[in-house]
Amino acid sequence: MxxxxxxxxxxxxxxxxxxxxxxxxxxxxxxxxxxxxxxxxxxxxxxxxxxxxxxxxxxxxxxSFTKWKKFKGYDQFAGFSNYTKLASNHAFEDALINTSIWVGASVIFPLAIGFFFALVFRSVRGEEAFKSIIFFPKILAPTAVGVIWFYFYAPDGVLNRLISLASGGDPVDIGWLYEASTITPAIIVTFVWQTVGLVMVLTLIGLAALPRDPIEAATIDGASNWQIMRHIIVPLLLPTLLVVTILSVLAGFTVFDLLWVMGSGYPGKRSLSLVVMMYFEAFQKSSWAFASAIAVVIGMVVLAITWVQALLQHRIDRMTG
CATH class of the missing domain: 1.20.5 (Single alpha-helices involved in coiled-coils or other helix-helix interfaces)
Structure with missing residues (x-):
């Protein structure tokens, strides 16, 4: 070169x-x-x-780590004293137990009833009318629902009159919202009545998105409806059911309107939840720092449950993917 x-x-x-x-x-x-x-x-x-x-x-x-008082600006650092106070507070223990009951009820009953309605009303004549009737309570404000059912459960309300008619006209005077043994089931029935429609709609959406080939193949092979439901529909519907469960858990932890309207001032130990206790401590007793500690505990519990459900979602995606 x-x-x-x-x-x-x-x-x-x-x-x-x-x-x-x-x-x-x-x-x-x-x-x-x-x-x-x-x-x-x-x-x-x-x-x-x-x-x-x-x-x-x-x-x-x-x-939550201070001694802040309403309108006083007293924010002296208090360390973990508010959380220590929670650990020794009997009302907090009652609220935690009641909240657990609420979460369990808000998952089991709406999910079971909503899933049943979704299966029944997806193939019957006039299904749209039935779906609209069941979903209608969800569009009502929770406070309005609480007021309606408060009068329904009143000693001279509709429920006692129906029981009176069914028992032959004998007067019935049951204080459903005034007795510790009945207030929780009564409010749970109200909560389920309002939320089951949303669960039904979400389940119907999941059912509509299911592939038809596995179901048709199982039908041709002679599988019964129960076998198709157990081995095909439910496994394919697990992602939708998990989403419904997450929404139900969050609803159970954050329910306030019904408990406050229907149970405030009555057997408080039976109608007290973490959210109600947080509101009472903040706005009734002006213990804002203590209420902030309750809010932090609620947030940590919700995050922990959401993390567990995210792991379950990942496993379900791997199973169905």
């Missing part, structure tokens, strides 16, 4: 390196511009989430 050819090759190599550097510079510049553009679009949402969610949550956690 001559000297001239070597120089030309060196120039070509140098120009290629310069071109690659310019190309990399342009790529970095484009990526930076795209990032800034995307951030500009996300910034309002991030600010909104930070102002309405992240800051209140963080400030609530801070308050």
């Amino acid at each position: 001559t000297r001239s050819e070597q120089l030309k090759q060196a120039d070509a190599t140098l120009m290629a390196e310069i071109g690659q550097d310019q190309l990399r510079h342009k790529i970095r510049k484009t990526e930076r511009r795209n990032f800034l553009t995307a951030f500009a679009f996300f910034a309002p949402a991030l600010l909104l989430v930070g102002a309405l969610l992240l800051f209140p949550v963080g400030y609530n956690i801070y308050l």
